[in-house]
Structures are given as C-alpha cells and as structure tokens.
Amino acid sequence: MLESGCKAVKEGMLEKRSDGLLQLWKKKRCILTEEGLLLIPPKHPPPPQQQQQQPPAEPAAKIKELHFSNMKTVDCVERKGKYVYFTVVMAEGKEIDFRCAQEQGWNAAITLQMVQYKNRQAILAVRSTRQKQQHLAAPHGPR
Numbered sequence: 001m002l003e004s005g006c007k008a009v010k011e012g013m014l015e016k017r018s019d020g021l022l023q024l025w026k027k028k029r030c031i032l033t034e035e036g037l038l039l040i041p042p043k044h045p046p047p048p049q050q051q052q053q054q055p056p057a058e059p060a061a062k063i064k065e066l067h068f069s070n071m072k073t074v075d076c077v078e079r080k081g082k083y084v085y086f087t088v089v090m091a092e093g094k095e096i097d098f099r100c101a102q103e104q105g106w107n108a109a110i111t112l113q114m115v116q117y118k119n120r121q122a123i124l125a126v127r128s129t130r131q132k133q134q135h136l137a138a139p140h141g142p143r
Contacts, residue, residue, distance in 0.1 A: 006033035010109045013042070017097035025099065032109055034117065036067040037088075066096070068117035074110050 010032040015025040016039065031038040040063050070091045077085045083099045086107040090096070100106045 006035045008033055009113055010106070012104060012106070013100075014039075014106055015099045017099075030106070032106075032113055034113060036065055036069075036071070036117075037110060039064040039066065066090070068114045069121070071114055074107055074114060076107050 008031045010030075012030060014028050014030045016028050018024050018026055027042050029040040029042050031040070066088060072089045072091050075087045075089060077087055077097075079085075079102060082101055084102050084104075084107055085097065085099045088096045088098065088110070098106065
C-alpha cells in the first residue's frame with residue numbers, strides 16, 4: 001500500500017490477538033492509509049517509501065496488509081478499563097481482534113477510512129456504468 005504512494009493517515013501501536021491456542025496480545029506498529037491497514041512487527045524496519053529499493057522478500061513477509069477491499073466491517077466490541085476492544089471482519093469471514101487505549105481512537109479512524117474507501121469505489125463504479133451507458137446510447141455514425 002505504501003509502495004503505491006498511499007500516504008499514512010495515522011500511525012502508532014495497536015495490540016492484535018494472536019490466532020494461536022493462547023491468544024496472546026501482541027504489539028504491532030500500525031500504519032493506516034487510504035487503502036487499508038499495515039501491521040508491522042515492532043522490531044521490523046519501516047516499510048519502504050516509493051523511491052527506495054524493494055527490501056528482500058523475507059522481511060516483507062512479516063508485514064501484514066489488511067486492504068479495505070477485503071474488509072467487511074469494524075465492530076466495536078467493548079470498552080473495558082483503559083482499552084477499547086474491536087474486531088475487524090474480513091470479507092472471507094475471518095475476524096481479527098484488536099485493542100488499544102480508548103483515547104487513541106483506532107477503531108473510529110479505521111472505520112472512517114474504510115467508509116471513505118468504499119464510497120470512492122462506489123462513485124467509480126457509478127461513473128463507469130454511466131460511461132458505458134453513454135457509449136451504448138451514442139449514435140455510431142450515419143447508417
């Protein structure tokens with residue numbers, strides 16, 4: 001996402017619940033863009049900017065991209081103590097649990113960016129449909 005020139009809207013730390021048996025909370029450095037959410041292990045170097053060379057394939061595999069095109073909803077599960085617990089539901093049904101300090105507002109920021117992304121996609125779809133209709137309705141020269 002950053003390689004394609006998307007600017008960071010929000011950066012910081014989030015905790016993600018692991019998929020394993022123990023379901024431990026693991027800190028992830030997160031970058032929210034207009035296209036989705038990047039999850040980076042805290043000790044991992046920052047993702048490359050546009051002009052830099054691509055990093056070797058191995059470290060890049062550690063960066064997880066949650067693209068808005070694959071995201072269905074962001075559900076705020078509960079506010080408990082100093083944390084907000086929320087779940088990102090992916091299109092294929094996978095649920096990813098997160099938590100952050102209440103004042104950080106990650107769930108709201110992710111939701112807002114996802115809605116804006118979906119709105120942009122809907123506008124593009126409508127424009128595309130209109131262009132096709134206009135093309136079909138336009139006369140194709142004298143007969």
